[in-house]
Amino acid sequence: MEIKESIIHGVIKARETNGDGSVGIKSRAGVLPVDERLESLGGEVLKLYGRLSNGYGTFGGDALIHQFPVLLESYMREDIDLKKFSDDICKLISVPMQEQWMATTTWPLFVRYENMGRDWLLIAMLKLKEGVGIDEGTMDLNDSLSFDVSNLYEAARVDLQKWQDDEQPYLSFIKRRATDADVTKYFRVAISCTEYTDARHNTEVAVQALNEYFETEGWDAGRRQVATDKLYSYCVEKKGLDQPVNMTALSAIINDQDPESFIDFVRENEFEVSEVFSPNPATYKKLMRVSRRFGSVSVSFNVSDLRNETVFYDPELQGLVIMNPPADLLAEMDRALGAQNAADD
Template structure:
């Protein structure tokens, strides 16, 4: 196990026949320690591997200047031992019920709250889980239908780094959350019930880092191989940070590049117009552009390793054309067969 679960509980928000939401509260934490550990380990891994998460903090939104501090206050009381975990979780699910009551799209679900430790940080995991129907074969080979929690398809979840929250008052990224499929707006109510405001723009920070790297390699007297080596080094470092659940540290990244003789990257990237934070979460989908070029449009999809540009792949911006030398074997086979067919 990569985590140690301290407390976990599940409450239910359900809809009655008249469409009114009601809470069914569990009076004590979950007791089956092994089942809880297995469930939270799976959720921890699933959540950590989710790409494109948003990051925020407890605060006041800039658009309307109003925020509900009740969740933060309850969490503060729990962490200071003025409130028990069950009492805190009950207050949280009631806040969620009140928020959900403002909308007409929810039929409720199971609210899971768990405090656990991973590596050196304490976390509070908050997730809305749904039940999923499945079929089971009994011992007498008879079929029966039952419901189970859908742990692999979490869409409404947030994780609070309690250690960072209590250690750094200036942090704007101690709360991470899953973005909805159509953008953050899908999960607004889930963040609102916690009083969470988006802080660090993950995509913007990683895009700025990528631009800084490209400007850096273009400004120096580096060979083509050295430029690509720099891009690969940045991508590998950021990927390792993402996989280990750690933030990109600009000082550490600069030190990685300094080992290869590129010792001015830190001053270049942080002293210019890139507006990079000292540390921020990595976004592999954005930084992948350091390794690959890809694009889709007009029925054409093209992707290739950036190292091929200028060699196997020749781009002419004036004529708006790309020439590929050495067509991939499987594509060549498809094209040859189509040509033999007379088209």
């Protein structure tokens, strides 16, 4: 990770206050020096973000309502610098924050950085924690403040190139458990995040992750079949109940001997799938069906037909044999061959 520039401000608010005047802004005069302290803090925040980020979204398209992407565009065009951009974003944050009774002072950290050849913008809402330190000169104990990075409840990251190319998903964020939703929603409102559940994208990535997980774990064909069936049944169940798929719950279903193994694999390999998402029937039904068209031939059958050898696959011949086809199909093929033979005569 290479930090290009960074800045931090304070959005000041006491707990159990709201309304006009309940939020103030403490603005830093200029960007932060890119030194060991910043690199250490930025690295720690990004490491935690990679583990906690679980939601994807897009920016709202109404420029009159959704100001964040308008300001971001100005920043990317270099019409405004990071100082101006971040000051304006803090003002946007302060407006919905003043309606949140339990929201408290936060320190928005803005980090523009490059990683793996890509350009990113991270905004993390940091909290301070009190502690006891020492004065190295007098050796007296004193009160100290430090960032409580471990409790990161609000943060968002933009893949700037994807956003400019309108390639989804370009915006990810941390969305903590449901009981915190009302407290942290103001941040997503401020950055114009239109939360969405792209059912097809998320279901496809979940299936892809599972297949790669099989390879990593070295599972045999039988165990893969069982796990795939579990994924399919879970999606069908959740769709029927009009409930979302939960990746953590799915992980426990996939591997009940090591319940967190699959979700850890997903996070460590940064698969772009939301923690919860609506399952897409057209995608998960493909798990139980084989369909392909090649030339003038079209084949389609259930995976169960392969397993019970109603459709037999011969890997040596690289051919399919369909067992016990209906009599009328056989008759039609006989007629077709007879007509062909007659033409050859």
